[in-house]
Amino acid sequence: MTETFDNRKAFAETLIELAADDERVVAVCNDSVGSSNLGGFKEAYPDRLINVGIAEQNMVGVAAGLAATGLVPFVCSAGPFLTGRATEQIKADIAYSGHKVILCGMSPGMAYGELGPTHHSVEDLSWMRALPGLDVAVPADPRQTRQALEALVAEPRGTYLRIGRHKVPTVTDEDSTWERGRFNSVREGKDVTLIGLGTTVARTIEAADLLAADGVSARVLNAAWVSPLDRDAIVAAAEETRVIVVAEEANISGGLSAAVAQVVAELGIGTKVIPVGLTEFAPTGSNDWLLEHFGLTGGNIAEVAREAL
Amino acid sequence: MLQTDESRAGAWRELRRKVDAADPAERESLIADQARIIRRHIITTIDAARAGHIGGDLSITDVLATLYFGVLRLDPSEGDRLERDRFILSKGHCAAALYSTLARVGYFAEDELASFMAAGSALNGHPNRNKVPGIETNTGPLGHGLPVAVGEAIGLRLQGVDSRVFVATGDGELQEGSNWEALMSAGHYGLENLTVIVDRNRLQQGAGTEETNGLDPLPERLAAFGCEVREVDGHSVAELLAAFGPSTTGKPVAVVANTTKGKGVSFIEDRVEWHHKVPTAEQVALALEELA
Structure with a gap:
């Protein structure tokens, strides 16, 4: 553990x-x-x-x-x-x-x-x-x-x-820096990009491990900045990988996934952006149970990416 | 950001010295004359913009003139000095009155008033501290100035600075609950460096305050929240000067300034429809005549 x-x-x-x-x-x-x-x-x-x-x-x-x-x-x-x-x-x-x-x-x-x-x-x-x-x-x-x-x-x-x-x-390296408006690159990858923030970063790493076992190369970004947004990292992900999955412990209407989707849509290159997050008020449950309920688990994030590829 | 008008600021400094040295009757007359000039500027400013909140502008004018020409320890050339007194106009819709006063003090050129609410002007319909010197915080939505003033009063005390913080709210504005949250804090912290001024003109946008959501008994309510309350004629410079003196009880001071909305222009006074009505050219001429 x-x-x-x-x-x-x-x-x-x-x-x-x-x-x-x-x-x-x-x-x-x-x-x-x-x-x-x-x-x-x-x-x-x-x-x-x-x-x-x-x-x-x-x-x-x-x-x-x-x-x-x-x-x-x-x-x-x-x-x-x-x-x-x-x-x-x-x-x-x-x-x-x-x-x-x-x-x-x-x-x-x-x-x-x-x-x-x-x-x-x-x-x-x-x-x-x-x-x-x-x-x-x-x-x-x-x-x-x-x-x-x-x-x-x-x-x-x-x-x-x-x-x-x-x-x-811990999801950052000892030598990682905190730079305004910059995502933290957790892992390189060329097939799919998984973007998480806060609690979901560890879960996207888990998803990347599961995908690697299937031979899918997943890039992982820690979106520590929602505003200002790291446009460069998003553009690179859209140009260099085929699918972007954004996992956030937040409403997907207007949250990080919406922000990422807006940047990608402006490029007009057709990269898919798939949000994983909340779409309704949560039912009763513990934090862990609710994260699972809304699909914010390594297994589901990997599955969403697999289906989209 | 608008620039200081050094020549105007110099004239203001000279007048401040004169006011400080004057006997009470002369002091009152010097400040009242500035209030008259500010009222004229309010009329011409609103006329130029063809917009503004004329009723509330004219009710708060004597408070503003008394503060800036007789009370506040500040200087337009030292806008960032930590040891300055602070004034926040929480009723930000009365920006034309504040701008006319700040220009009279020299924070920016009086010519600039003609740009009030014009496209691209620094003089927005509600004050913006990032564009207009002398503005402490951006106001407009009601119930914002008093909490910020409480924070300033705590911040100054924490740093051992004996400057004072003044904030003016409308009376209708006190229907916003955030004011009462802030008053609880002011009382709890015993902020004797804070003075809250209520422009008690008894009218709000649509009707009288007491018909809408009554505030009376206002002095008692303010006292119950921990304030040292002073109820005065809000158009009497002498009474306002006395009311703006320091706290004598260690409590924050609340000044209930009984005023007339539209004060100084007979056909605007105490009429609810003049909340933000714009005078015609003929009415502008009449108003300026009354304020000559």
Whole structure:
């Protein structure tokens, strides 16, 4: 069994380290000290944790105001409430105003499993991607989480980051870099391209292994950036492989798969783009069960690719 | 981004010094005269654009003139200075009033007002901080300014800066729940460096506030949320100057400025239909005559 690691732990540890070196770093939350793993931060920097209570619109506006005084606010809040309840604040106060706030959507996708669709953050990529002036990034493992936070403190920018709740295997190499707008190349391949982000990266790798056993060469891309999008990597995939399968723990209407499909459609070369993700509100089930339900498994991703070839 | 008008900024600095040195009666008269000039600019700006929110512009004018000519510690040439007082117009649809005031202070040339809402102009129908100096945050959708002001007040306090943050909301705007979330925070954090000004003209776009979704008893409600409340005549420079003084209780200050929508132009005053109606050429001439 592959060893897995906790992204939220990496997030919390890195935030505390960065705060030690840089007094501008503050955390903003909505009664989410526990769920965002901010206990350590609170203990180390009680004055620099602004907990506004259960009030997401105010939380995002307050963060914009903090940024307007030169601080670097990390808003830490469950993804569904952050992006859903405060969409207009994210649009007007951060993306449009240009206040440099880092929005950290904790426990995104269907991480909250049985708590149901109200607590799933599967529309977030579509909503956030529609905003000019806001970066959207999804670190896939603790190494990328650390790299993302370090880059954002060095050069703050209005950003939505998805920080996963469940442990994930390492999917990046030790020498991999975190470059704005660049996908991470996981594996070379010439027949089919599998694109995942966050939790689905490991599952596309699993699919690539299954395809390799059948003699199919699969390229795997870790789409850590949804906005700005890595057009070069998508164009290369469309030109050099016959099929692109995009697997996302998100709604396929407007999410990463829609973004990829738009780029490929503009090329007019006929490469198929097949989305694997959510098309309806999820039934009751655990996160693992739901991922399987929506076909987000290595086996199904491989099967989808095989059928399309 | 528009550029500072240094000559206008110089005239504003001189006037600020004069206001600070004046006795109370003269101070009031100097600021009231600026308010009259700003009102004239609002009329001509809206006339040029053939659009704007004239009623709310005219009700907030005395608040703006009092702040920029008698209270705020800032300077158009030092727009990014951390130790500046901040003002946010949360009722962003009253951009013409804010632009007319900022131009009067020298943040940009007064000639620029003629481009209000023209294609490609920096002066959008709602203020944009990335194009217009002196704008702290982009407003327009209601209920956004107060949370941002709370964040600024916390941010300044965290950094040991004793500057103050002022934010003006409409009264109808207080129907947005985000304001009450922000007021809870302001009270909870004891933000004595924050002053919330409510332009209480009692009219919103379609009808009176009390007919639509009543706010009364507004002072009591604000006090219940942890504010030190001061209720004043929002067209009296003397009362506004007193109300904009520092908190005496360690609480955020809430100024309920009782105003008349359309103040200063007789046929526009207190009429709901003038929320965003545009005056005819004849009405423009009449208005400018009344504001001469």
